[in-house]
Amino acid sequence: MAERLPPTPFELLHMVTELQQANQRMTEENQRMARQIANLNNTRIENNNDRQERTEEAEQQSGPTHVSDTAQHEEEQPEHNEEARQDNENDDQESSPGPFMAEVMNFVLPRRFTLPTTLTPYDGLGDPKKYIKNFTSIMIVNGASDKVLCRCFPSYLDGPALDWFCSLPAGSISRFRDISKPFEEHFAGSAIYLHDSDYLNTIKQGQHESLKDYMTCFTKIAISIPDLHPKVELHAIKSGSRPGKFQETIAVAKPKTMAEFREKAKGQIDIEELRQAQKTEKSHYRDDDRPRDKKKNFKPTSRYESYTQFNTKHDDIIKEILNSKLIKPPRRAGSYPDSKGTDRSKYCSFHQKHGHTTDDCVIAKDLLERLARQGHLDKYIGGHIQRRTPPLETKARPHNTTEIKTDQTTTILNNQHV
Template identity: 55%
Template sequence: MTDKKNPQLTQAELMAQFAELQVEVRRIAELSAQNNRKHEGESSKSSAQGNTDPLNITPPKEKLTLNNPFSEEITKYQMPKNFAQPSALEPYKGFGDPRAHMKKFQSMMFFNGANNEPVLCRAFPTYLDGATLLWFSKLSAGSISSFEDLARSFIDYFAPSRIYVHGSDYLGTIKQGQHKSLKDYMTQFAEATMEIQDLDPAVHLHALKAGLRPGKFRETIAITKPKTLEEFRERDAGQMEIKELREAQKTNKQLHRRDEDKTFRSNNKEPKKPFKLTLKFNTYTRFNTKRENMIKEILNAKIVKPPARAGNYQDQRFINRSKHCAFHQKFGYTMDDCIVAKDLLERLARQGDEHKQAGPDKNKKEQTTSDPPRGIISHISGGYAGGGETNSARKRSYRAMLAIEGTLKPKKEKHPDVTISFNQVDFRSASPNLDDPVVISIQVGELLVRKTLLDLGSSDDVLFYSTFKKTKLSEKLIQPFSGELIGFFGERVPIMGHIWLTTTMGEIPMSKSIDIQYLIVDCYSPYNIIIRRPALNIFKAVVSTLHLCIKFPVQENRVATVYADHQEARQCYNASLKQIQTKQGARP
């Protein structure tokens, strides 16, 4: 991870710093040599004249001006009046091939008319920057007498920068690939070869052939075997022309097909007829009151649902605002012009006539017949008890239940049946309110879990995610399960997964431990765990909501009893009521 305070330097910046360090090291070495020579001279003088105080010796000061490394002939040369330096060449900063920079500088200078060495020597420092300019400033005075000397000194000093230039081996890494066109491949290859100095044409051609992707063009090259780059480029140009021609033909065919489809559709299209409502009845009843008042009374009495307000398709500027339809709540026409309202009133009037003709006996008979139920309110369902995760699994479970029910006799168990009964002795609470939920404490694994609700009306044992986190168990133990729990009013809670946990009811020796499969859900609940029909059936437990206790058989045909905690049951019940009130208050 990159530190924000010390960002990573680019390769160019590193090379520039490296070059500056080289120049600085050489400068320090030269200063050290000069100081040594001066020190030797002074020591010889001091030996003759006597010892001097070292504190009085002043170090040499760094020179701030540039030395003139050119000879007297180059310095005194008068530059041409019409000479203009090339502006397209970027300064060399110590990164890249110095030979390439030198050749590019010479070619641009030749283009501008400068072909003598003094002009080249005096113009070259203007295209140096950073470490290279520092190098030039450290050249000794009068050391450059020709452009050849300057070029050789420049190339020798910055020769290490060439290690970052690609060689001929780099061409072997360029491949066409499956999604790259031949034109893009040739362009990339040409750009790479421009950076390689003295590239052998045979190596160039071999790498160009090896990078082609398998296909017809590669097979053609393998058969024809071009011996020069020119022959290969002729084959390549022909292949690209063929491909471009095919693409153009394909595009023209697609456009032609689209035009044909549009023409076919436009010819086969029948002109749309304007939509117009027609009257449903031949004759209409004459009413003593206005239709508008009757429609308002029908809507207020909620005999029919008001129609959805239709959109405005006409220009609102030309609509007559003096006319209004109370049924559709629109301007432009009155209630007498509204065909829908007119048909509605006629239909209601004819239904009223039919009821009158039916007679009083029929009406009495209809009143004594109760209306069928509008629906059925079921319990919370879903999960494993419903038969499985998918609809097909639940259907198979239901068909198997229908096929088995009534055909097989219940199996007799080896152990004798234990009679479980409740009597007056099982009443433990002095509270007059015995309608509280049955809330007990159970042991799950090594933890005692309070606020465990016993719910006989649901089909899945639920462990809430907040309780699971308190057990400090690894979430890797949760097995995936894709499904939802469906509540009384159709609300759906997604299931995170399921887990098997050892559950113990009662206290030793009157206790029983069984592995229970819990569904884990992440939602609010005042309870920690909800034990429902599957677990109660495994325990063979019987719950008495009247006595607020649960009984189940244990070893030696004995019956264990676990009583509910009335205080925790009342707290959980009050908390659930507050949650319901909060949700109702949040609704708009």
């Protein structure tokens, strides 16, 4: 049969959290029950005292003066005496102090005394000696006496432990030692520890686990192991660390105590947290914040305030002047790579690429306007010759060629074809 794997630290932590929540609820319920029991006991004591006082007064007022009269009175009313005896027995049973003796049960708790809420009820699992030690230390700090310890101890029992207390003989407890010793002996077998020192050797730092997380997990388990030798703890935490620079540092430094080991680990933890913070900061950079290529950001703008109205589409004019060698296409025309998501339903005859039309191309529009103002496109201007003055930025060129600058290209006009 395969061995059952021990629970993971996460599962243990989850189990501990659930137990703490359940114990907290049981503590609140036990406190409520303890208050009710205390109120009932105080009321019962007061009623008993009142009943006793009334009985004594009645006996003094109507009691017989001679012994013979008393005997005669009892003989005359035997049925009444029998009923009274049964009522007294019932009252004695109802006012029975349970495992506590009368002096403990009749002890009135101080008015300002409140039950501590930091201790969870004992349900039969765990070390009973350790629980008694925790209980007495908490109660003594709150100024509790031996009788207060006896009265309050049942409020911190639950499940099988409470059943055990209720089964104790009546009137068997007069001091706290009478309950603490039997308690430790009865639940001695319940001293269950989740792990021992050998289990520490199974705790290893994960490949991507930070040193801080590893030490936190290791420490939580180490503090639950009783009588753990410091050298065993130091050897286990060193051997469980992931191979790397920190383990090499520890091998050189050779810390002899856990305090020295934690001092060395603190520097490595600071380095890891700094690197993680830098990585997180870089991952939050947006694409808009990154520097972009100037060519990608380039958006041509119109260079003229008004444009000539042609009687032919821009696309047809561009095709015709390219075929007639009036202008040359851009150097990279036809070799532009189409980016992802390019609208292939649109095509520019000047750039010879998809993504926009010739009519929408600002560069082609400026080129045609410059040619029109130089008088090279008169036949496309509604039958009227509209020769315009060239723009100021146009410079003198040799008599046989005219150079027209476009974005990222230089188009050469051959005057011989005009």
